Amino acid sequence: MTRNMMPNSAGNIAPGRSVKMNHIEKAIKDVVQSYGYMDIFLPIYEYYDVLKETMNDFRDENIIRFIDRNTGKSLVLRPDFTPQAARYFANYMSDFPLPVRLCYNGRVFRNVDLDKGVKSEKLQVGAELFGNSPLDADTEMILMSARVFRDLNVEGCKYVFGHSGFTRRALELAGDVKDAYHKHLNAKNITAISEMFPEDTKRDRFFRYLPKAFGSVETVDALEQICAFDDELKGCVAYIRTLFKRLVDMGMDEKALIFDASESAGLDYYTGITLHVLHAKVGESLATGGRYDNLTANFG
Numbered sequence: 318m319t320r321n322m323m324p325n326s327a328g329n330i331a332p333g334r335s336v337k338m339n340h341i342e343k344a345i346k347d348v349v350q351s352y353g354y355m356d357i358f359l360p361i362y363e364y365y366d367v368l369k370e371t372m373n374d375f376r377d378e379n380i381i382r383f384i385d386r387n388t389g390k391s392l393v394l395r396p397d398f399t400p401q402a403a404r405y406f407a408n409y410m411s412d413f414p415l416p417v418r419l420c421y422n423g424r425v426f427r428n429v430d431l432d433k434g435v436k437s438e439k440l441q442v443g444a445e446l447f448g449n450s451p452l453d454a455d456t457e458m459i460l461m462s463a464r465v466f467r468d469l470n471v472e473g474c475k476y477v478f479g480h481s482g483f484t485r486r487a488l489e490l491a492g493d494v495k496d497a498y499h500k501h502l503n504a505k506n507i508t509a510i511s512e513m514f515p516e517d518t519k520r521d522r523f524f525r526y527l528p529k530a531f532g533s534v535e536t537v538d539a540l541e542q543i544c545a546f547d548d549e550l551k552g553c554v555a556y557i558r559t560l561f562k563r564l565v566d567m568g569m570d571e572k573a574l575i576f577d578a579s580e581s582a583g584l585d586y587y588t589g590i591t592l593h594v595l596h597a598k599v600g601e602s603l604a605t606g607g608r609y610d611n612l613t614a615n616f617g
Contacts, residue, residue, distance in 0.1 A: 327438060338440065341469065342422055345442045348465045352457065354420035354444050359401040361424070365391035371400040371615045373586035381426045381437065394426035400612070402445045407616035415448030443606075447613070452556075455590055455608065456563050462594060462604055463569055474603065475573055475595045478560075479580025481587035481607070483553035487527060488584075490520065490547065502528055502579050519546040530578035534561060537576055560590070583607070 330338065350356070365382060369375050381394040395401060398421050410417055422442040444461070446454045459476060466474050491498040494513060501509045505528040514521035523543050530536055537558050544550035557576050565571045580591060589608030596603055 342440065342442055344468050345465050346420065346422060348461060348468060349420045349442070349444050352418065352444075352461055354418040357402070357405055357419050357421055359395070359398060359405065359421055359423070362392045362394050363401060365393050367404070368393050368396070368400055371403065371612060372397055373583045373609075379428050381428060396425055396427045398423070398425065398441060398443050399445065399609070402443075403612045404616045406445070406447050407613045410447075416454070417447040418444065419447070420444040451589060451608065452560065452563070455560055456567070458606060459560075459564060459592065460567060460569070462592075462606075466594070466603070471596070471603070473596055473598075475575055476569075477575045477577055477580075477593045477595055478557060479577050479582070479591040479607075480553045480557060480589065481584055481591060482589060483550060483557075483578065484581045485584055486547070486549045486553065487524075488581075490550075491524065498524065499581060503581055505579060519543075523550075528579050531575065533572055533574055533576070534558075536578070537561065540576075540578060557590075586612075 380396055383392055385392050402419050402421060406417060406419065420443065425439050425441045426437055428437055446458060488495040488499055498513060507528050510528060511525055514524040526543050530540055537554060540554045541551065544554050561574050564574060582591065586609055587607045588610040591607035592605065593602040594604040
């Protein structure tokens with residue numbers, strides 16, 4: 318009887334594991350708050366309509382939804398903190414002197430693939446920076462992430478960057494075949510892309526190279542040459558180069574910084590860099606983030 322008292326998608330956390338998770342959570346918050354981020358507490362649910370318009374990859378099959386008996390409106394257990402933090406900033410802190418730094422921690426809820434042993438309920442710690450210059454803000458967030466993993470004695474992390482502006486411009490240049498190219502780019506289908514762009518032109522050579530453009534500074538060097546035919550592409554690559562140089566000058570290992578020119582997730586959401594912190598011994602991202610300069614506009 319007791320074996321069936323809990324939903325399959327939920328889970329308990331045993332005392333030993335709880336101690337470890339509390340230690341990790343505290344270590345992250347200690348670093349984040351040392352950078353001047355202010356703690357906020359956010360509600361566990363939000364209106365469905367609000368999240369639908371403001372969350373990346375929002376799909377009905379990925380959320381836990383219910384009805385508010387007082388209003389009849391649909392509510393959602395929060396699948397992510399970021400839209401909530403943006404709503405809070407826009408509604409309550411818009412007259413604060415910039416930049417504003419906010420942080421949070423708590424549980425998020427997402428319907429997931431139970432066959433992989435993943436539960437719907439997760440703990441999340443995060444930070445949002447509003448109103449700083451792109452280069453300063455991106456640098457701060459990445460250095461803060463690196464310090465977290467250093468304090469947790471996690472060595473060997475790789476910081477994998479995309480640039481949504483770069484990818485959007487590449488798809489624009491693909492013209493009528495941009496949807497097909499986007500699909501093949503996501504799959505890194507080099508053969509299909511070579512058949513789409515077989516000519517020996519700067520444009521075609523660029524499209525053929527893009528799925529292979531994954532690496533550190535040498536990849537950025539190569540891209541800078543290949544992108545020379547378009548000022549917007551060249552500007553995005555130059556930004557990545559400047560960011561990498563600044564991070565290395567401030568103590569990060571050059572080999573830990575990776576640019577993935579084919580990263581194309583969340584193009585309607587992100588406006589600049591995207592970031593995944595990866596480790597060879599872990600099958601998923603240790604941390605994720607990115608720049609979304611248009612998000613607070615959804616809240617006025």
